Amino acid sequence: MEENRLLTITAPFREGFSSLKLTERLVTLTTGYTPDAERELQEASYYDYPVLKAPVWRWEIIWYFFFGGLAAGCYVIASIASLFGSREDRAVARTGYYLSLLAVLPCPLLLTKDLGRPERFLHMLRMFKVKSPMSMGTWSLVGFSLFSGITTVIQAARDGILGRWWGPRVLAALPQRLIALPGTAFGLFLGGYTGVLLTATSVPLWSRSKVLGAVFISSAISTSSALISLVLRFTRAPVPVLHKLERLEWVALLVEMTGLLAFLRGSGRAARPLVGTGPTEHGRTFWRFVFGGGLALPWLLQTLSLLGKRSEKRRSGRGIVISLLVLVGGYFLRRTMIEAGHTSSTDARTTLWNAKR
Amino acid sequence: MAVKSARSGSPLRTMVSLLVGNKEPPLPSQPAMGFFTDTSLCIGCKACEIACKQWNQLPASDPVWTGSSYDNTGQLSATTWRHVQFIEHIGRRDNGRNAYIDDQIAQAQLEGTIPLIPPGTALPFFNTDRWLMQSDVCKHCANAPCQEACPTGAIIRTEFDTVYVQQDICNGCGYCVVACPFGVIARDEYGDRTAHKCTLCYDRLKDGMEPACAKACPTDSIQFGEVEQLKAHARERLGILHERGVEEARLYGVDDAILEGGLNSFFLLLDAPEVYNLPENPPRPSNNVVPASLWTIVAAAVLGLFGILFFRE
Numbered sequence: 001m002e003e004n005r006l007l008t009i010t011a012p013f014r015e016g017f018s019s020l021k022l023t024e025r026l027v028t029l030t031t032g033y034t035p036d037a038e039r040e041l042q043e044a045s046y047y048d049y050p051v052l053k054a055p056v057w058r059w060e061i062i063w064y065f066f067f068g069g070l071a072a073g074c075y076v077i078a079s080i081a082s083l084f085g086s087r088e089d090r091a092v093a094r095t096g097y098y099l100s101l102l103a104v105l106p107c108p109l110l111l112t113k114d115l116g117r118p119e120r121f122l123h124m125l126r127m128f129k130v131k132s133p134m135s136m137g138t139w140s141l142v143g144f145s146l147f148s149g150i151t152t153v154i155q156a157a158r159d160g161i162l163g164r165w166w167g168p169r170v171l172a173a174l175p176q177r178l179i180a181l182p183g184t185a186f187g188l189f190l191g192g193y194t195g196v197l198l199t200a201t202s203v204p205l206w207s208r209s210k211v212l213g214a215v216f217i218s219s220a221i222s223t224s225s226a227l228i229s230l231v232l233r234f235t236r237a238p239v240p241v242l243h244k245l246e247r248l249e250w251v252a253l254l255v256e257m258t259g260l261l262a263f264l265r266g267s268g269r270a271a272r273p274l275v276g277t278g279p280t281e282h283g284r285t286f287w288r289f290v291f292g293g294g295l296a297l298p299w300l301l302q303t304l305s306l307l308g309k310r311s312e313k314r315r316s317g318r319g320i321v322i323s324l325l326v327l328v329g330g331y332f333l334r335r336t337m338i339e340a341g342h343t344s345s346t347d348a349r350t351t352l353w354n355a356k357r
Numbered sequence: 358m359a360v361k362s363a364r365s366g367s368p369l370r371t372m373v374s375l376l377v378g379n380k381e382p383p384l385p386s387q388p389a390m391g392f393f394t395d396t397s398l399c400i401g402c403k404a405c406e407i408a409c410k411q412w413n414q415l416p417a418s419d420p421v422w423t424g425s426s427y428d429n430t431g432q433l434s435a436t437t438w439r440h441v442q443f444i445e446h447i448g449r450r451d452n453g454r455n456a457y458i459d460d461q462i463a464q465a466q467l468e469g470t471i472p473l474i475p476p477g478t479a480l481p482f483f484n485t486d487r488w489l490m491q492s493d494v495c496k497h498c499a500n501a502p503c504q505e506a507c508p509t510g511a512i513i514r515t516e517f518d519t520v521y522v523q524q525d526i527c528n529g530c531g532y533c534v535v536a537c538p539f540g541v542i543a544r545d546e547y548g549d550r551t552a553h554k555c556t557l558c559y560d561r562l563k564d565g566m567e568p569a570c571a572k573a574c575p576t577d578s579i580q581f582g583e584v585e586q587l588k589a590h591a592r593e594r595l596g597i598l599h600e601r602g603v604e605e606a607r608l609y610g611v612d613d614a615i616l617e618g619g620l621n622s623f624f625l626l627l628d629a630p631e632v633y634n635l636p637e638n639p640p641r642p643s644n645n646v647v648p649a650s651l652w653t654i655v656a657a658a659v660l661g662l663f664g665i666l667f668f669r670e
Contacts, residue, residue, distance in 0.1 A: 046442060046634035047425040049432060052540040056531035077664065085668040092668075116529015116550030123509040123528045131643050134532045135508035188661070192653035199649035200642045201535040202502065207645055213653030221660045244667045251663045255656055345535070348634060355538065355636030 051351040060114040065334040071104035072191030073224025079180040101152040133197035140189040147183030191220035204354040205344035209266025215259040222252035223330035230323035253299040273343035294329010389518035389584040391621035398578035401490035408573035435545035438555040444489035495555035499618030503533035519557040527551035538639035
């Protein structure tokens with residue numbers, strides 16, 4: 001009796017430990033690197049003081065990456081729907097354009113807040129520097145905001161939101177689909193450059209593998225299709241339209257998972273701060289909310305949804321769950337990536353290892 | 358003056374100069390200037406740290422006791438542009454060399470001669486314990502990652518080929534901080550919140566003076582001069598040290614290997630670069646832009662094609 005009680009009390013602990021072991025095995029498998037504390041301790045460094053300075057980027061950048069990805073993805077999906085879709089798909093275009101503008105609005109504010117001297121934000125536009133992803137990113141955000149604004153205003157005029165005077169009539173007559181072409185190019189740039197920006201640094205986690213931009217652009221598409229389908233579900237959009245979005249989301253999640261696995265494999269030892277289970281490492285959040293809950297689980301659920309022939313009501317409920325999982329996963333992808341970058345920059349031995357060629 | 362020059366130019370040029378102001382012509386180029394920090398001469402007096410702080414009017418950092426060595430500065434920062442490291446290699450006798458050294462000493466005692474310098478020691482002491490010191494500083498890289506990353510153009514190359522932050526332009530975006538592979542440049546969180554680092558005493562150079570740290574260094578461990586001459590001198594010094602049996606001496610940043618162009622502020626080290634927390638051959642961040650962009654384009658193309666495929670049906 002007593003023994004049973006003890007077992008019940010300690011169960012969570014024992015399970016916790018075994019899941020930790022399991023996670024560690026997963027880390028070794030995905031990164032292709034088995035940590036060897038003894039050998040690492042013998043590597044030379046200067047009292048383990050960090051070789052690099054820690055990034056100054058915090059929550060503003062995490063939310064900017066999230067909203068920027070949503071803005072870019074929503075615009076791209078909306079444009080594809082408007083250029084290639086049927087009449088019914090106009091619901092996707094409409095929702096996508098509105099969401100895109102909403103998501104891009106906080107971006108410049110977050111970026112300005114993040115600066116050491118916010119009042120000097122215009123200094124970003126002194127240069128057009130192809131070598132600097134941050135310079136190119138700023139210009140892409142400027143260009144994208146412009147196109148997102150125009151496209152959405154045209155959409156609003158066509159939807160009759162702006163009233164019935166001559167202004168909206170002129171706007172509604174503008175070639176929205178033509179304007180969407182350069183807008184989509186800017187959107188794809190905005191969705192992917194953030195990953196390139198992190199890759200063009202000296203932080204081992206961000207820079208060792210070169211596929212972070214691919215991960216971020218696929219995450220932009222997956223979170224955006226999740227958001228659009230979430231909104232469309234509440235506005236009772238036709239089933240075939242939702243079906244198209246679900247299939248796009250399924251592909252985006254698959255590409256994102258592949259990209260993330262390539263990222264971990266390519267980073268090797270440098271990926272430890274992101275996936276490891278140590279006290280300063282972010283593996284617990286990563287495996288729970290990003291890879292497990294944000295990618296693998298919604299992808300499996302989506303697979304079942306696409307294969308099975310369930311009633312529409314049950315599919316709708318499941319669809320909402322999938323959307324929410326993907327959105328939360330997309331946020332935590334950016335959050336763990338930034339926070340693990342901070343950890344990575346303080347690891348002197350891995351930084352020095354990364355610089356040996 | 359502005360009106361006159363505007364009047365003499367073409368209308369387009371006048372428009373541009375009215376919009377963005379007159380662009381000053383670049384200053385005439387001078388010979389490249391740099392530092393040669395010879396750690397074999399450093400005695401760890403920290404005069405360079407203090408001279409730098411005094412000349413550049415940098416605030417003292419809060420006193421901390423690191424407990425690891427006499428180095429209580431810890432790292433270069435926005436307000437510390439020279440940093441003296443103290444590397445204590447005690448107990449190296451255990452690594453199997455002691456028998457050889459003991460033999461040498463015994464033989465010398467027997468013959469009444471001076472023993473040879475044991476290999477693996479910088480100084481003619483009779484054990485392998487070592488105390489290395491190094492005055493660390495901005496490397497003024499020929500291809501400076503901070504300058505390549507800077508989106509505002511605040512970080513420039515001066516006429517002396519040094520890397521310099523224009524404090525009135527910098528908006529503190531922090532990209533240079535993560536770009537620097539040496540952890541040199543930092544944002545001053547307690548001051549003006551812009552990025553700061555060693556200027557190679559640009560103001561002193563303008564007046565034909567040498568930087569404050571080099572001026573203060575009592576052993577000439579920090580030498581200042583034209584980069585080409587200094588590099589020749591560094592190679593000469595390395596030859597002398599090798600000749601004297603200090604085989605572990607090596608140069609860091611003198612050839613073009615590091616960051617594909619070498620460093621204008623380079624070092625003579627007495628051990629592997631890692632011992633001084635220096636990356637052996639750091640990747641150049643801007644080289645990642647093209648491969649990272651290509652992978653992004655591949656992913657975007659795949660997703661775009663699938664999107665078109667699904668919506669076409």
